[in-house]
Amino acid sequence: MENKTVIEQIKKSFCNLTSFKERDNALEIITAFSTINNKFVSVFVTITNQKIVVTDSGWIDQNYYETPNFEESEDLIRRIIYSYSLNYKVKSTFDKSGIEYYYKICNKIEEVPSAVFDLANFIVGAVNSFCIQYKDEKEEKERETFRSDANTFLKSNYVEDVKLRHYLDDFKNIKFSAIITKKSKINLITYVTGSTSGYFENDLRKSIVNFEISLKSKYEKLINEKLTIINDKSEGYSIEKSASILQLLNEKTTKEPIKWSEKERILEYI
Amino acid sequence: MNKTNIEIKDQFNFFNELVYEEKIILNKEILLQPKKNNVFWFTGQSNVQHNTISEDIVFMIEQSKRDNKYGIKLRCNNFIKQPYFRFDSDGPAHRNENPEIPLEEQSIKTPHFNSFDENGNYIAYKNETLKNEAEAQIIANDINFGISLFCMETNSKLIDNNFPSVIQLIQELGFTENININFDNINFE
Numbered sequence: 163m164e165n166k167t168v169i170e171q172i173k174k175s176f177c178n179l180t181s182f183k184e185r186d187n188a189l190e191i192i193t194a195f196s197t198i199n200n201k202f203v204s205v206f207v208t209i210t211n212q213k214i215v216v217t218d219s220g221w222i223d224q225n226y227y228e229t230p231n232f233e234e235s236e237d238l239i240r241r242i243i244y245s246y247s248l249n250y251k252v253k254s255t256f257d258k259s260g261i262e263y264y265y266k267i268c269n270k271i272e273e274v275p276s277a278v279f280d281l282a283n284f285i286v287g288a289v290n291s292f293c294i295q296y297k298d299e300k301e302e303k304e305r306e307t308f309r310s311d312a313n314t315f316l317k318s319n320y321v322e323d324v325k326l327r328h329y330l331d332d333f334k335n336i337k338f339s340a341i342i343t344k345k346s347k348i349n350l351i352t353y354v355t356g357s358t359s360g361y362f363e364n365d366l367r368k369s370i371v372n373f374e375i376s377l378k379s380k381y382e383k384l385i386n387e388k389l390t391i392i393n394d395k396s397e398g399y400s401i402e403k404s405a406s407i408l409q410l411l412n413e414k415t416t417k418e419p420i421k422w423s424e425k426e427r428i429l430e431y432i
Numbered sequence: 433m434n435k436t437n438i439e440i441k442d443q444f445n446f447f448n449e450l451v452y453e454e455k456i457i458l459n460k461e462i463l464l465q466p467k468k469n470n471v472f473w474f475t476g477q478s479n480v481q482h483n484t485i486s487e488d489i490v491f492m493i494e495q496s497k498r499d500n501k502y503g504i505k506l507r508c509n510n511f512i513k514q515p516y517f518r519f520d521s522d523g524p525a526h527r528n529e530n531p532e533i534p535l536e537e538q539s540i541k542t543p544h545f546n547s548f549d550e551n552g553n554y555i556a557y558k559n560e561t562l563k564n565e566a567e568a569q570i571i572a573n574d575i576n577f578g579i580s581l582f583c584m585e586t587n588s589k590l591i592d593n594n595f596p597s598v599i600q601l602i603q604e605l606g607f608t609e610n611i612n613i614n615f616d617n618i619n620f621e
Contacts, residue, residue, distance in 0.1 A: 175534065176535070179535055181539065183541070192525050192539065200528075210618070224496070226523045
């Protein structure tokens with residue numbers, strides 16, 4: 163293989179990949195930069211009010227790159243786009259109808275290629291940030307399934323006495339997976355699950371904190387049992403790995419954590 | 433991102449039948465009305481009667497009042513959620529990602545059709561008409577030419593063998609014949 167041949171081939175391919183559309187109001191440069199949803203990024207060069215402007219022409223805002231809409235990740239996406247805009251020194255402005263245009267200004271024609279390079283890189287980053295699924299779908303699913311199974315179990319055994327995702331009246335922001343009221347006594351229950359040991363241990367920590375806070379509640383004396391149901395079928399479950407946190411949780415609960423496979427034990431305690 | 437459409441891969445013959453078998457578009461005129469979730473777009477549609485498939489099929493048109501970009505789509509929601517065949521007059525070039533295609537040929541500029549290959553990959557292509565740049569330009573600028581082209585490509589027509597036309601509520605649209613973004617009106621500091 164001759165290096166020269168490869169070099170020429172790459173130069174030719176890369177160069178030919180960039181193409182143009184001459185529009186009435188601007189020159190569109192269809193760049194060689196592409197996004198993870200397989201769109202080639204376009205930037206527009208126009209001279210307006212004696213300035214050379216390189217802009218995305220509102221294509222990101224108007225979703226011409228056809229990215230999915232993960233509303234729950236909006237904050238994250240905004241932060242990513244902000245970082246890219248700082249790095250590539252890309253500014254943004256709004257037209258009268260409220261559409262956002264990302265742009266760079268050039269003082270002379272010689273600056274245009276560099277601005278096109280920066281803006282194209284920015285657009286790749288911005289568009290890709292919309293394409294990524296940030297939520298861990300597997301985790302969400304496993305969590306939801308376990309929560310639903312545990313809820314059903316408690317509901318079928320305690321019917322009206324159980325309140326799901328409930329709180330103690332004086333700490334409304336601290337929610338327990340379930341609160342069972344029986345014989346004028348309160349029983350606090352937390353669920354622990356996770357598709358990875360990280361998620362699993364996060365649940366353990368949350369249970370520890372919740373039980374710790376319950377000690378400060380004015381209802382503390384009415385609390386009978388503090389129980390944790392752990393999903394021993396979940397992939398994140400490992401007694402060895404999570405030994406130290408499990409030990410700490412053990413000190414906060416009234417009984418040892420109850421494995422889901424031995425859930426009938428709950429009925430003995432409450 | 434999942435780039436492969438499993439339904440299309442598994443039922444590629446059915447997909448081809450949906451696209452290329454004869455279809456009758458039921459509405460002669462398609463009224464473009466403001467889109468509910470985006471004020472810059474107008475949309476209109478007609479039901480389609482397929483010669484061999486009894487599923488609900490919809491012929492859809494969308495047009496931007498900002499820059500005249502329009503799209504024509506065929507949907508069959510019982511088959512796949514997104515449109516199964518499309519035409520885009522403008523917008524970004526699509527990359528047909530395939531190592532066997534020379535890099536410079538992987539970029540398919542608009543106007544182009546969007547379809548799927550036998551592996552369920554989303555692809556763009558230009559037919560012979562669109563490969564001619566001058567003709568492609570004329571089609572991109574005039575939605576009625578676009579509708580004719582789309583109908584011929586997908587074997588769709590009206591019961592009287594004509595193609596449907598769009599009705600735009602001119603006053604409401606408020607655009608002149610040649611719409612373009614006027615960059616002079618935008619404040620680039």
